[in-house]
Amino acid sequence: MTPPTAAPAEAVAEAPARAYTRRISQIERGYLNANATGTAQLIQMVIEGTGRLDRAELADAVRKSTAANPGLAVRRKGANWRADDAALPPITELPADADFTHPFFHRDLDVVAGPVCELGLATGPVTRLVVRASHIVTDGRGLRYWIEDLFRALRGEDPVGAAATVDDTHFRAAAAPVPAAPVPPRVPGWPAILGQGPADGTALWLRRSVAATPSAATARIGAAVSELLAADAGRLIVPVDLRRHDPAVRSTANLTSQLVLDLHREDRWNRLHSQLLAAMLRKREVAALERDFLRNNPFANSLREAQELDGSRFPCTAILTDHGRIDPELYRTEDFCPTEYYTLPMLVPYAEMFLSTCRIGDRTELTLSCRNRPDARPAAEAVLDRIEHALLAAD
Incomplete structure (x- = not known):
C-alpha cells in the first residue's frame, strides 16, 4: 500500500511576522536524499488529555507560534528554506476513534509545495493533538519549540520564539x-x-x-x-x-x-x-x-x-x-x-x-x-x- 499524499486542509491565513530565509544544510540534504527513496521523513508528536482544544483558538495560536518560529512555515526555494504564508501549518479534524492506521499518520509532507508542518485534532472522550513536521526542515527539539509556543499562545502568554537562521556550520x-x-x-x-x-x-x-x-x-x-x-x-x-x-x-x-x-x-x-x-x-x-x-x-x-x-x-x-x-x-x-x-x-x-x-x-x-x-x-x-x-x- 502506498501512503496517500497530503489532502487539502484548512490553512491558517496569516504569514510569519518577518521574512525568514535559511540555507539548506548538509544534514538536511541527507534527509532530502532519504526522502527520495520514497520513505517519508517525518516527526510526529502526540499530546492527549482531558478537556478540549477549541479549533478557532488553536488556529489563532498556530499563527502566533509560527510568527515566532518561522522555520515551521517554509518551502524549499533552490538552496534555501524561505518562509511562505501558503506553507503555514493547517489543522485537520480527525475522527475521535482514529487509530494509527488512519491515512493522516502516513501521508507525506512536500517541502517544495508546502506545508512542512500540520496538525491533527481529534475530539472525544480523549482529546488528541497530533503535530507532524518534515524531519528535513526540523528535528525533535525544533518542533518542541514550536509546540511549546503554541500552548503559550493558547494560555495567552507571549511566545519565546526560535527564529535563528543558523545551520549546523554554526554549531x-x-x-x-x-x-x-x-x-x-x-x-x-x-x-x-x-x-x-x-x-x-x-x-x-x-x-x-x-x-x-x-x-x-x-x-x-x-x-x-x-x-x-x-x-x-x-x-x-x-x-x-x-x-x-x-x-x-x-x-x-x-x-x-x-x-x-x-x-x-x-x-x-x-x-x-x-x-x-x-x-x-x-x-x-x-x-x-x-x-x-x-x-x-x-x-x-x-x-x-x-x-x-x-x-x-x-x-x-x-x-x-x-x-x-x-x-x-x-x-x-x-x-x-x-x-x-x-x-x-x-x-x-x-x-x-x-x-x-x-x-x-x-x-x-x-x-x-x-x-x-x-x-x-x-x-x-x-x-x-x-x-x-x-x-x-x-x-
Missing part, C-alpha cells in the same frame, strides 16, 4: 576544536529480527508505558535489543542534538547528527553507556559532519544503494532517540489537561527499527516503529518486553 564552529574520528566501516547488513516477507510500505507503531525512569536509558535499551539479535553483532544509531554546543541559540532547524555504536549479542548496558559517553566527550557527532557523505557513509552511499535494501538485512539494527524529560505543564491550558505525550518515529531506509523514548513523571514512554509485514507485531512486542524488563530491573 560545528562552536564545538571546535573537534578531533578527527575514524569512519565506521561498511557492513553488509545483519538478518532482520522483526518479521520476514514483503512490507506493505507503511509504518507499524507499538507503544509501551513502563513504570520506571532509570539512568542510562539509551544504553539499557540498546542492551535489551542485543538479546534478540539474529547474528553475533549489530549496529545502533543515537541521534545527538548539536544545540548542546551553543545552548543560547534557539533554532528550529534540523540540528541532529548521528553517533554510530557497534552492538554485540547480549551486550552489557554499561559498555554501551561508556561507549556513548566517550563518543560525546570526543564530539564524534560533530566530527561525522566533516566526512564526505557520498564516500564515507557507513550505510548507503547512493540513492541506488538505499533503494536496493530489500528488508531482509539491515546495516543498522536500531535508531535510539531520547526526548528526555517532558513537563506536562507546558501543554496545559485553562480547558485542557495533558495526560499523555509520545512520538511516532519514522521509518529509515537502512534501519530495521526506530525506538523513541521520553520520561513523564515516574514512567518512561516507549514507541517502536518498524515495517508493517508478516510477524512484525509479535516480534516487536518481544523487543518491547525485553526493554520493559531491563528498565524495571534497573530502577
Whole structure:
C-alpha cells in the first residue's frame, strides 16, 4: 500500500511576522536524499488529555507560534528554506476513534509545495493533538519549540520564539576544536529480527508505558535489543542534538547528527553507556559532519544503494532517540489537561527499527516503529518486553 499524499486542509491565513530565509544544510540534504527513496521523513508528536482544544483558538495560536518560529512555515526555494504564508501549518479534524492506521499518520509532507508542518485534532472522550513536521526542515527539539509556543499562545502568554537562521556550520564552529574520528566501516547488513516477507510500505507503531525512569536509558535499551539479535553483532544509531554546543541559540532547524555504536549479542548496558559517553566527550557527532557523505557513509552511499535494501538485512539494527524529560505543564491550558505525550518515529531506509523514548513523571514512554509485514507485531512486542524488563530491573 502506498501512503496517500497530503489532502487539502484548512490553512491558517496569516504569514510569519518577518521574512525568514535559511540555507539548506548538509544534514538536511541527507534527509532530502532519504526522502527520495520514497520513505517519508517525518516527526510526529502526540499530546492527549482531558478537556478540549477549541479549533478557532488553536488556529489563532498556530499563527502566533509560527510568527515566532518561522522555520515551521517554509518551502524549499533552490538552496534555501524561505518562509511562505501558503506553507503555514493547517489543522485537520480527525475522527475521535482514529487509530494509527488512519491515512493522516502516513501521508507525506512536500517541502517544495508546502506545508512542512500540520496538525491533527481529534475530539472525544480523549482529546488528541497530533503535530507532524518534515524531519528535513526540523528535528525533535525544533518542533518542541514550536509546540511549546503554541500552548503559550493558547494560555495567552507571549511566545519565546526560535527564529535563528543558523545551520549546523554554526554549531560545528562552536564545538571546535573537534578531533578527527575514524569512519565506521561498511557492513553488509545483519538478518532482520522483526518479521520476514514483503512490507506493505507503511509504518507499524507499538507503544509501551513502563513504570520506571532509570539512568542510562539509551544504553539499557540498546542492551535489551542485543538479546534478540539474529547474528553475533549489530549496529545502533543515537541521534545527538548539536544545540548542546551553543545552548543560547534557539533554532528550529534540523540540528541532529548521528553517533554510530557497534552492538554485540547480549551486550552489557554499561559498555554501551561508556561507549556513548566517550563518543560525546570526543564530539564524534560533530566530527561525522566533516566526512564526505557520498564516500564515507557507513550505510548507503547512493540513492541506488538505499533503494536496493530489500528488508531482509539491515546495516543498522536500531535508531535510539531520547526526548528526555517532558513537563506536562507546558501543554496545559485553562480547558485542557495533558495526560499523555509520545512520538511516532519514522521509518529509515537502512534501519530495521526506530525506538523513541521520553520520561513523564515516574514512567518512561516507549514507541517502536518498524515495517508493517508478516510477524512484525509479535516480534516487536518481544523487543518491547525485553526493554520493559531491563528498565524495571534497573530502577
